[in-house]
Amino acid sequence: MKTYDVVIVGGGIVGSSAAYFLKKQGFTGTIALIERDTSYANGCTARSCGGIRQQFSTPENIRLSKFGLNILRRLKEEFGPEADVGFHEQGYLILASENGRAILEENHAIQVENGADNVLLDAQGLAKQFPWLVTDGLALGCFGKSGEGWLDPYSLMGLFRKAAAARGVDIIQGEVASVKKTGGRASSLTLTDGSEIACGTLVNAGGTGAGALARMAGIELPVGPRKRYVYVLDCPGASEALHKAPLTVDISGIYFRPEGRQFICGLSPEEVDEPREMNWEVDYAWFEERIWETLAARVPAFEAIKVVNAWVGHYDYNALDQNAVIGPHPQVSNFLFANGFSGHGLQQGPGAGNAIAELIIHGGYRTIDLERFGFERIARKVPLFERNVI
Numbered sequence: 001m002k003t004y005d006v007v008i009v010g011g012g013i014v015g016s017s018a019a020y021f022l023k024k025q026g027f028t029g030t031i032a033l034i035e036r037d038t039s040y041a042n043g044c045t046a047r048s049c050g051g052i053r054q055q056f057s058t059p060e061n062i063r064l065s066k067f068g069l070n071i072l073r074r075l076k077e078e079f080g081p082e083a084d085v086g087f088h089e090q091g092y093l094i095l096a097s098e099n100g101r102a103i104l105e106e107n108h109a110i111q112v113e114n115g116a117d118n119v120l121l122d123a124q125g126l127a128k129q130f131p132w133l134v135t136d137g138l139a140l141g142c143f144g145k146s147g148e149g150w151l152d153p154y155s156l157m158g159l160f161r162k163a164a165a166a167r168g169v170d171i172i173q174g175e176v177a178s179v180k181k182t183g184g185r186a187s188s189l190t191l192t193d194g195s196e197i198a199c200g201t202l203v204n205a206g207g208t209g210a211g212a213l214a215r216m217a218g219i220e221l222p223v224g225p226r227k228r229y230v231y232v233l234d235c236p237g238a239s240e241a242l243h244k245a246p247l248t249v250d251i252s253g254i255y256f257r258p259e260g261r262q263f264i265c266g267l268s269p270e271e272v273d274e275p276r277e278m279n280w281e282v283d284y285a286w287f288e289e290r291i292w293e294t295l296a297a298r299v300p301a302f303e304a305i306k307v308v309n310a311w312v313g314h315y316d317y318n319a320l321d322q323n324a325v326i327g328p329h330p331q332v333s334n335f336l337f338a339n340g341f342s343g344h345g346l347q348q349g350p351g352a353g354n355a356i357a358e359l360i361i362h363g364g365y366r367t368i369d370l371e372r373f374g375f376e377r378i379a380r381k382v383p384l385f386e387r388n389v390i
């Protein structure tokens, strides 16, 4: 049986970043990154919308995203002159009705306190800055003047993974089928091909598979897949101003943003409307019945849109509070979580990976204190809610 000091399960943005930062921070032990789908095509990362923002209500989330932003700012320094992830710094615009005004103001205050470059605009200010927007029913909008936008998630993940491999991380194609515990520690993994790998530390970076992986070690983690649709829209009549729009989140929860010369949009369902089937089939009726009319009322140019493509992705959803779970299990202390990002893990993957490396090397956090994201709240079922889950 082969032995590694650290075994990371899952080679998406979180697992790849953890492997990279372990090496970058000088970890000299052996590291394996185990991934069942080395096309990386069906994980959350490849299917995400690539957004990065500071518009959260939880300070830890703001700091994690700012860590990701700092990587984007220093991309070539970090990964070499060819590195490019197509970062479009066009901002986020989160809208609020009169009912949502107080919460948006509170969130904005938390964001600014944590270094975000965000500004509140009233209906008049919104109409002036975003002439394509109908401001009926809007009281306020929070706009990220810098440090927010979107990028190509697949490219960012690839940079971390390749840099980790170049620094000596072994990437193993295989699916973990079981976890063996010895003396209260996760001691080894068995892959579906029957091979076994012993581990000093086990990092769960399994995305939507994180709950299933935890269960193999006898741990209940409320993280699993939640199906989401992203629609690609053609809008021949869109103005240049609309093509420069920020990622805009309407009071209905519908979001859209430019994507090349097209647009993408989506809407997360209420709990009662959550799709029961976890497959790859797009529900086009969801767009027709739940999105189109509301979207066109907010942005009249979208009255003449055509859905030209769509894809399904699955959120790595933490059903307790939609916030990440990061850190060791209180009893199985060599089992570390980096899970449950619930729609904001692309931007937080680098920060989470760096935090996991700090835990392994130093036994505690050095850059961002993530104690509140620990497993203890899951065990006690005491949620730490994030208000801005899109």
Ligand SMILES: Cc1cc2nc3c(=O)[nH]c(=O)nc-3n(C[C@H](O)[C@H](O)[C@H](O)COP(=O)(O)OP(=O)(O)OC[C@H]3O[C@@H](n4cnc5c(N)ncnc54)[C@H](O)[C@@H]3O)c2cc1C
Residues within 6 Å of the ligand: 009, 010, 011, 012, 013, 014, 015, 034, 035, 036, 037, 040, 042, 043, 044, 045, 046, 047, 048, 049, 050, 051, 052, 174, 175, 176, 177, 205, 206, 207, 208, 209, 210, 213, 228, 229, 230, 312, 313, 314, 315, 316, 338, 339, 341, 342, 343, 344, 345, 346, 347, 348, 349
């Ligand atoms: C439609 C959509 C839009 C999104 N938009 C955004 C956004 O705009 N901004 C943002 O920040 N986030 C966004 N997200 C969320 C983000 O994509 C995820 O939170 C993030 O990618 C999680 O990264 P990960 O590395 O944990 O998961 P993944 O990328 O899914 O990687 C986990 C990997 O683990 C592997 N794995 C699982 N179990 C096993 C096993 N037993 N054995 C071996 N391998 C295993 C899987 O194959 C997978 O490749 C979005 C997600 C979706 C679905």
